[in-house]
Amino acid sequence: MMQFGVIARKFSSSASVQSAIKNVTVIGGGLMGSGIAQVSAQAGQNVTLVDVSPDVLAKAQKSIGANLGRVAKKVYKDKPQEGEKFVAEALGRIKTLTDPVAAAKSADLVVEAIVENMDVKHKLFKQLDEAAPEHTILASNTSSLSINEIASVVKRKDRFGGLHFFNPVPVMRLLEVVKGAETSEATYNAMMAWGKAVGKTCITCKDTPGFVVNRLLVPYICEAIRLYERGDASARDIDIAMKLGAGYPMGPLELADYVGLDTNKFILDGWHKKYPDQPLFKPIPLLNKLVAEGKLGVKSGEGFYKYEKK
Numbered sequence: 001m002m003q004f005g006v007i008a009r010k011f012s013s014s015a016s017v018q019s020a021i022k023n024v025t026v027i028g029g030g031l032m033g034s035g036i037a038q039v040s041a042q043a044g045q046n047v048t049l050v051d052v053s054p055d056v057l058a059k060a061q062k063s064i065g066a067n068l069g070r071v072a073k074k075v076y077k078d079k080p081q082e083g084e085k086f087v088a089e090a091l092g093r094i095k096t097l098t099d100p101v102a103a104a105k106s107a108d109l110v111v112e113a114i115v116e117n118m119d120v121k122h123k124l125f126k127q128l129d130e131a132a133p134e135h136t137i138l139a140s141n142t143s144s145l146s147i148n149e150i151a152s153v154v155k156r157k158d159r160f161g162g163l164h165f166f167n168p169v170p171v172m173r174l175l176e177v178v179k180g181a182e183t184s185e186a187t188y189n190a191m192m193a194w195g196k197a198v199g200k201t202c203i204t205c206k207d208t209p210g211f212v213v214n215r216l217l218v219p220y221i222c223e224a225i226r227l228y229e230r231g232d233a234s235a236r237d238i239d240i241a242m243k244l245g246a247g248y249p250m251g252p253l254e255l256a257d258y259v260g261l262d263t264n265k266f267i268l269d270g271w272h273k274k275y276p277d278q279p280l281f282k283p284i285p286l287l288n289k290l291v292a293e294g295k296l297g298v299k300s301g302e303g304f305y306k307y308e309k310k
């Protein structure tokens with residue numbers, strides 16, 4: 001108990017923690033990348049946000065502005081002018097680019113948050129490894145892929161690791177800092193210090209499937225889907241049960257809709273292929289059916305529940 005207290009204090013988050021990393025490039029301006037760019041800029045980092053799509057970048061800037069406004073309303077509730085200054089300054093620290101190579105040239109740290117596809121990640125990291133300065137740390141926000149496998153294409157394996165954020169990034173306080181087989185102690189320490197500097201509580205994990213959170217969360221969500229598929233309980237009752245009986249903020253099926261049923265399926269299929277004998281990772285016919293029908297959850301307007309399209 002005593003030891004846990006010490007560890008908890010040691011790793012407790014603080015936006016005032018200093019990090020040697022001042023210039024961060026975030027690649028992928030979608031759901032996760034925009035959140036990572038926001039928390040970095042909020043903490044005073046110079047941020048370059050990259051996406052192949054200028055439309056995504058415009059959308060990201062808009063949502064970051066709106067989310068910074070939410071933060072300002074809370075933090076500066078009696079000082080609206082200071083709140084406006086906070087939002088303007090944070091937004092001013094984010095520049096956008098469509099070229100990852102140009103963006104890597106000025107980075108101390110690159111955080112990749114593009115599609116969860118090994119080939120696409122490999123292609124990007126090869127380019128980044130060639131373009132980035134010697135000291136630059138390369139990191140992936142992958143949910144389910146192996147950090148060692150992603151790092152296999154770069155020369156700087158000692159300056160490569162995992163930085164796994166949670167959705168929604170501005171709200172979720174955890175950051176999993178993943179050590180690959182060849183991640184150096186200096187890289188690990190720099191990633192931990194940076195994570196704390198951007199306001200997250202960091203935990204450490206080896207390069208094991210799903211790290212800590214998803215290794216527990218994916219089987220939990222999958223078991224909930226199987227329970228529903230068997231007709232053991234309604235979707236609503238499964239979700240109410242876990243919210244009121246176990247204290248979760250969302251039930252498992254609501255959470256599956258929130259992260260996206262295609263993402264759920266992608267992770268499960270990838271792990272099933274790698275570990276075919278693990279019953280927890282076996283395909284789920286209902287999940288496959290919903291995805292085949294385009295029912296992907298909140299983003300498509302329907303999953304286990306129906307949503308108003310934004």
Ligand SMILES: CCCCCCC[C@H](O)CC(=O)SCCNC(=O)CCNC(=O)[C@H](O)C(C)(C)COP(=O)([O-])OP(=O)([O-])OC[C@H]1O[C@@H](n2cnc3c(N)ncnc32)[C@H](O)[C@@H]1OP(=O)([O-])[O-]
Nearest residue numbers: 067070143165166167168170171217218221249250259264
């Ligand atoms: C097979 C499985 C597959 C797994 C996939 C893995 C995916 C991945 O690798 C891991 C994950 O991320 S796993 C997923 C991990 N994620 C989870 O497990 C999430 C679980 N869910 C939750 O924690 C809560 O339901 C939410 C925080 C999402 C919403 O909270 P709520 O109470 O229901 O509703 P509320 O009252 O509206 O909001 C409360 C406060 O949050 C603020 N805010 C909200 N959205 C925001 C945004 N986008 N931006 C900024 N701010 C946002 C809002 O302003 C408010 O602030 P205030 O200070 O109170 O005014």
Ligand SMILES: NC(=O)c1ccc[n+]([C@@H]2O[C@H](COP(=O)([O-])OP(=O)(O)OC[C@H]3O[C@@H](n4cnc5c(N)ncnc54)[C@H](O)[C@@H]3O)[C@@H](O)[C@H]2O)c1
Nearest residue numbers: 028029030031032033051052056113114115116142143167
């Ligand atoms: N969604 C989640 O809940 C969540 C949580 C934690 C980690 N992750 C991981 O984060 C990563 C991104 O997930 P997301 O949900 O933000 O995806 P997303 O689809 O919202 O965003 C990905 C973005 O990357 C862009 N992109 C694709 N290829 C690119 C390239 N070569 N160069 C630059 N931009 C490129 C796309 O245009 C898109 O805007 C994935 O690896 C995912 O597993 C997701």
